[in-house]
Amino acid sequence: MSKPALLTLTGVSKRYGKIQANRNIDLSVKLGSIHAVLGENGAGKSTLMKLIYGIEQPDEGTIAWEGKPISLSRPSEAQALGIGMVFQHFSLFETLSVVQNVSLMVPGRLNELADRITELGEQFGLSVDPHAMVHTMSVGERQRVEIIRCLLLNPKVLILDEPTSVLPPQSVRMLFDTLRRLQAEGMAVLFISHKLEEIRELCDEATILRHGEVTGRVDPREHDAHSLAKMMIGRDMPHLSPGTHATPGEVRLVLNDLSHPRATRFGTSLEKINLSLRSGEIIGIAGISGNGQQELAALVSGETRAGDAAMIEIMGRPVGHLGPLQRRKLGFAFVPEERLGRGSVPEMTLSDNSLLTAHSRGMLRGGFIRRQMERAFTRDCIKAFDVRTPGIDAEAGALSGGNLQKFILGREIMLAPGVMLVAQPTWGVDVGAATAIRLKLLEMRDQGAAILVISEELEELFEICDTLHVLRAGHLSPPLPAAETSARDVGAYMIGAAA
Numbered sequence: 001m002s003k004p005a006l007l008t009l010t011g012v013s014k015r016y017g018k019i020q021a022n023r024n025i026d027l028s029v030k031l032g033s034i035h036a037v038l039g040e041n042g043a044g045k046s047t048l049m050k051l052i053y054g055i056e057q058p059d060e061g062t063i064a065w066e067g068k069p070i071s072l073s074r075p076s077e078a079q080a081l082g083i084g085m086v087f088q089h090f091s092l093f094e095t096l097s098v099v100q101n102v103s104l105m106v107p108g109r110l111n112e113l114a115d116r117i118t119e120l121g122e123q124f125g126l127s128v129d130p131h132a133m134v135h136t137m138s139v140g141e142r143q144r145v146e147i148i149r150c151l152l153l154n155p156k157v158l159i160l161d162e163p164t165s166v167l168p169p170q171s172v173r174m175l176f177d178t179l180r181r182l183q184a185e186g187m188a189v190l191f192i193s194h195k196l197e198e199i200r201e202l203c204d205e206a207t208i209l210r211h212g213e214v215t216g217r218v219d220p221r222e223h224d225a226h227s228l229a230k231m232m233i234g235r236d237m238p239h240l241s242p243g244t245h246a247t248p249g250e251v252r253l254v255l256n257d258l259s260h261p262r263a264t265r266f267g268t269s270l271e272k273i274n275l276s277l278r279s280g281e282i283i284g285i286a287g288i289s290g291n292g293q294q295e296l297a298a299l300v301s302g303e304t305r306a307g308d309a310a311m312i313e314i315m316g317r318p319v320g321h322l323g324p325l326q327r328r329k330l331g332f333a334f335v336p337e338e339r340l341g342r343g344s345v346p347e348m349t350l351s352d353n354s355l356l357t358a359h360s361r362g363m364l365r366g367g368f369i370r371r372q373m374e375r376a377f378t379r380d381c382i383k384a385f386d387v388r389t390p391g392i393d394a395e396a397g398a399l400s401g402g403n404l405q406k407f408i409l410g411r412e413i414m415l416a417p418g419v420m421l422v423a424q425p426t427w428g429v430d431v432g433a434a435t436a437i438r439l440k441l442l443e444m445r446d447q448g449a450a451i452l453v454i455s456e457e458l459e460e461l462f463e464i465c466d467t468l469h470v471l472r473a474g475h476l477s478p479p480l481p482a483a484e485t486s487a488r489d490v491g492a493y494m495i496g497a498a499a
């Protein structure tokens, strides 16, 4: 006998202006099922979850809970029914601690909540310090907090919007074990991910969306990742070919014994980091977020100044004392891991977001903005990077997560920088677009750019990097040539087991 449906959507549609984000969607989530929702960037997955969680209301169609039609006007009503959601973009208050953030949603005394956070963290491999301030935490750590906060509410349906994108492999395993345990107790999970192998491993049902419509319902265990991708994008996947590797040229970025004390109790101090990156080379920084990745990115980009100018050299010049703008003038570009707020201003149009970093490309003259150039640049970026959006006047915050990532990365790549730092280049990006982004990075390298990539995705690093380093507890491993290094070797450095 098939399991009873907990949540049923019938004919649900949602439109944003000209965009039909969801069209006539039927979806049934059963008790004890882990149900994947997959589709390309912009296919309508997050919108559908927002309708279920009461953040948005459908224009048409019905949502039923345990067989009864419901109308949710806010998330607290969804939570009261037993629907929990972990967001793709974080909803934590930066100026509060972990436990204070949790207490805004979960009743209980602070010290009891702190104990439960620690307990759950240990149980599920999502360890966080309950008293850490959120603004000091990396994206990965923040996501752990979001997951814990949700589990503390004992939901019947847990919605996870790309929960594994920033988790290290060990934590993914633990999260999956946890989800399976919760599933065995009858909980249902709605799981959005671009990682098709994970979906195949974890989920027993999958609904595929394309352009806002359901295009397939399958048991993902019966299909390989390739055929799932094909159903999702409606054509075959592009292939990653390594390209023609030029011989690396002059040194463009040097870190000389770069040390930096941690800014807060919860930060990481960097200890004597040495690295040398040449033209025509991609170097990857592997490691679990929270080990100094954020601090390193801020120092290399100039958001944090180094104690000594000579600790960082860009294009042969000491730059440790310079800010981001001055470093950009030397031919440096930067893609931060946080797309909203740091990579872009959500309330501004894409055109204006172009201006933020591409203004040096002749967009300013005599104190005036040359709008035509700004608009042409933005149009080119949207086209070259296949950013799905109604146009250059769309607000950055209205783009789907993956499409915004494509835009920000495209904007920086179009500056043809001599040196580029990219943090988590394909986070939240669908499989097709991830391949396209990696190809662009290889193409840039082959044209002589020097690229530093910080990523938690080991496979990605092996695919595109010439050399890897592992960052652990603020220490950088020696350079490891990608071709002669195994994932095991990197793993040993990640957990501190290597010499």
Ligand SMILES: Nc1ncnc2c1ncn2[C@@H]1O[C@H](COP(=O)(O)OP(=O)(O)OP(=O)(O)O)[C@@H](O)[C@H]1O
Residues within 6 Å of the ligand: 016, 017, 019, 020, 021, 039, 040, 041, 042, 043, 044, 045, 046, 047, 048, 388, 389, 397, 398, 399, 400, 401, 402, 403, 428, 430
């Ligand atoms: N608040 C909004 N205003 C205008 N358009 C929106 C808004 N939210 C979403 N959209 C549009 O709706 C479509 C679906 O977006 P949605 O975020 O649901 O996609 P997604 O499948 O979750 O994508 P991703 O994998 O990139 O996260 C996109 O074209 C997006 O630009």
